[in-house]
Amino acid sequence: MDSAVQFQNEPVDPAALPDFSEVELHSVEAAFRTYQMLSNLLWGLLIGVGVSLAFWLFWGFRAMEWGQWLGLIILIGLQFHAVLDPRYRGWALRDHDLIAREGVIWRGTVVLPIARIQHVETASGPLERLFGLMRLQCYSAGGMTADVVVHGLKPETALRIRSHLLQHIGDAPRG
Template sequence: MNQINELFTNAQIDLSGLPEAEQMEMIPLEPAYKKVRYISAALVAVIMIFAVWVFAFFQPDLSPYGYIGAGLVTMLAAWMVYYNGLVFHYMGYAIREKDITYKSGWLWKSMTTIPFNRVQHCDLRQGILDRRFGLSKLTIYTAGGQSTDLMIPGLLPDTAEKLKAFILRSTEQSIEQE
């Protein structure tokens, strides 16, 4: 098969000279956020395991397959907790002059980039757990719809506030230039 390995065949600009988002230094999230992830995953896991075993317990003639199923659910829940904590190390964000990038995921990796001149607005949120651990979430909205909104969790409220101010300032500047 004829696989083309160039983005353009009629490139008018030097593609290799473009700033590459891949080579950015990612800023990790606050270590306290790992605990938040563990706790919220553990809560879900405990409920799942509890529900499954209560169900198994009240089913007097449950076949061995039922118990195997319940065991599997337990293992799945435990793995979910482990995975939730693990992916913390793969989360991070990077800010360049004109855009912001957020990266996450260990097995399923993802990376979103939003240019500042497309930011609609930002907001800061604190969940109950976040408040307990002194963290904030920053969400950046574009006009691209819900799936493109970028949420950076696990920030110190101070950092989040600064980030938000920086983004809004950059957005305003880029719009004034237009």
Template sequence: MNEFTNNTIEINQLPKFEEVLLKGLNPKYITVLLFNFSLLLVFVILGFSALFYFKQDAFSNTIWTIILVAIVVILAGVVVFAKLSFQKKGYAFREHDAIYKSGLISETTTIIPFNRVQHVALHQGFISRKLGLASVELFTAGGSSSDLEIPGLLLEDAQIIKNLVSQKINPLKLDEPIEVVSTETPLTEEHE
């Protein structure tokens, strides 16, 4: 009979996830990020254009110039921020878990053990699909949204990762017999 043990672990003996070499996202993903930011900016510009068209006298020419300059500065800032934050994103898959790191100002590293994963999904948005990219989402128990999403993967890589995680969470047990259920109806002889 095994005795229960619960020994203390020294902090310096814990594996260091910081030492794991992370793989960067596909460079095409920057296009998806810039498209999403540009779409938001288009709506802002359309809003100010409508305001300018219908209520040109709402602001002085100086204020309208400041608004235009601010939009250009924000657009440039978004492009720079997107490129810098893109370089900080990375992922890795180890034997027992998945790691995803992101964040430019506030860095976040998420580690999900495979034994906690309930479901894995592959997602492609419109622009991602056109670029041959996909995201892999890992779901743990108790949530309706994914606990870990790794965007900017080539579709082929995302499919391989999805299959790997699926095998980790639902391993095929070789010693269990596989039951085959026939869906065909048996033929019966007709007598005249």
């Protein structure tokens, strides 16, 4: 090691850091709310039937009514969540990163540097395709799951962002 090279690790003033929360985020498409409501309705019905059957199997036919009430409460909760969810989702693509925000109860924001992205996918299930929606999934090194998933995009928007990211990660120097 060269003795002339001095290692430095100066502290960073948190007040001097750029504030990602000031970035104006794009909202999900309007159809996302309807998609979420139908998706949650299907899941809620499945869970409701499962809860009712579990009550019937473990506590008998009379307890099945309690299971139905519990299933209905779960279904209403899921629908309430579906109505609120789109207003807490957003995304932004900047020169050097992709920002995604989500969460009604547990809120989170992910800022993924474009230089860290190794793989980009677009995906849509049958219900998403029915509503003309697609999601964008970005992966960084070593991850088994996507680091950022942006839900509720129009297919043309998702494909355009994917193309942009792929072009930039192909040009990015790897260290």
